[in-house]
Amino acid sequence: MLKNTLLTAIEAAAAVIRSFDDRSFAVSNKEGINNLVTEVDHASEKAIIDTIRAAFPAHDIISEEVGELLQDSEYRWIIDPIDGTVNFAHRIPICCISIGIEKAGQMVMGAVFNPFMNELYVAERGQGATLNDKPIRVSAKDKVINACLVTGFPYTYLDEPNGPLQTFERFIRRGIPVRRLGSAAIDLCWVAAGRFDGFYEHKLQAWDSAAGFLMVEEAGGRVTNLKGDTYSPYQPGIIASNGTIHDELLRWVKGEEGAEG
Numbered sequence: 001m002l003k004n005t006l007l008t009a010i011e012a013a014a015a016v017i018r019s020f021d022d023r024s025f026a027v028s029n030k031e032g033i034n035n036l037v038t039e040v041d042h043a044s045e046k047a048i049i050d051t052i053r054a055a056f057p058a059h060d061i062i063s064e065e066v067g068e069l070l071q072d073s074e075y076r077w078i079i080d081p082i083d084g085t086v087n088f089a090h091r092i093p094i095c096c097i098s099i100g101i102e103k104a105g106q107m108v109m110g111a112v113f114n115p116f117m118n119e120l121y122v123a124e125r126g127q128g129a130t131l132n133d134k135p136i137r138v139s140a141k142d143k144v145i146n147a148c149l150v151t152g153f154p155y156t157y158l159d160e161p162n163g164p165l166q167t168f169e170r171f172i173r174r175g176i177p178v179r180r181l182g183s184a185a186i187d188l189c190w191v192a193a194g195r196f197d198g199f200y201e202h203k204l205q206a207w208d209s210a211a212g213f214l215m216v217e218e219a220g221g222r223v224t225n226l227k228g229d230t231y232s233p234y235q236p237g238i239i240a241s242n243g244t245i246h247d248e249l250l251r252w253v254k255g256e257e258g259a260e261g
Contacts, residue, residue, distance in 0.1 A: 002101065003109060006122075010097055010113045012050075037085060045064070045065050063207065064080050084183030096114040098112045100210025109124050123192075123218040129192050137194060137220055140242065147176065147197035149196060151178055162254070167252075185212045188240055189215050192218070199240045202226070203237070223239070224238075
């Protein structure tokens with residue numbers, strides 16, 4: 001029933017998003033420049049929460065727009081009703097619905113759906129990850145210098161040592177391709193599917209990565225924080241990779257000498 005509810009919630013949100021394909025919608029700004037939210041985000045979120053509440057009224061929920069709806073349950077749904085809202089607001093089809101499910105503090109299930117590309121990613125703890133019901137696997141690249149990477153930048157740039165711009169410059173000065181799609185959930189799924197070899201970002205929220213990081217792990221990859229420690233979606237930094245390049249990628253992001261070794 002848990003998985004059925006997850007997929008029903010994803011489809012309910014997708015139906016809302018598709019209903020605005022040829023309609024205008026209201027757009028407003030949150031904290032920071034170009035940190036957008038649309039009426040479609042709110043409508044998608046409502047459809048998801050209503051679906052969850054109908055099946056599991058006592059479960060906890062954390063969602064990007066409404067925040068925390070906590071009831072002291074061992075189950076927690078972590079929701080991004082539209083990940084990549086700036087893309088969505090500009091009719092760029094790189095955006096998605098992302099829902100992760102925790103049980104007793106461990107991520108056990110997740111789904112990410114891009115309704116414009118019709119790509120549904122699903123992962124279950126210990127059961128692997130799929131794209132449109134077909135198993136997916138991370139890439140086999142074994143060197144960062146040969147990798148294709150993806151990253152993102154915070155809306156409010158923090159002028160910190162070895163921050164996002166410095167790290168990005170380190171890669172591009174060496175000719176390593178680094179893409180910036182605008183949706184962390186899709187970035188993670190594309191690592192899981194082997195389209196990218198690695199992903200890093202300095203500042204994410206739980207709803208950005210909850211489903212996607214499980215996708216990478218279940219596709220055979222590795223996910224840590226920026227120090228190389230066990231990853232939690234409740235802290236900001238993340239490195240996800242095919243596993244083979246992970247330690248080297250970690251050194252690149254840290255700016256350590258001998259990063260290519």
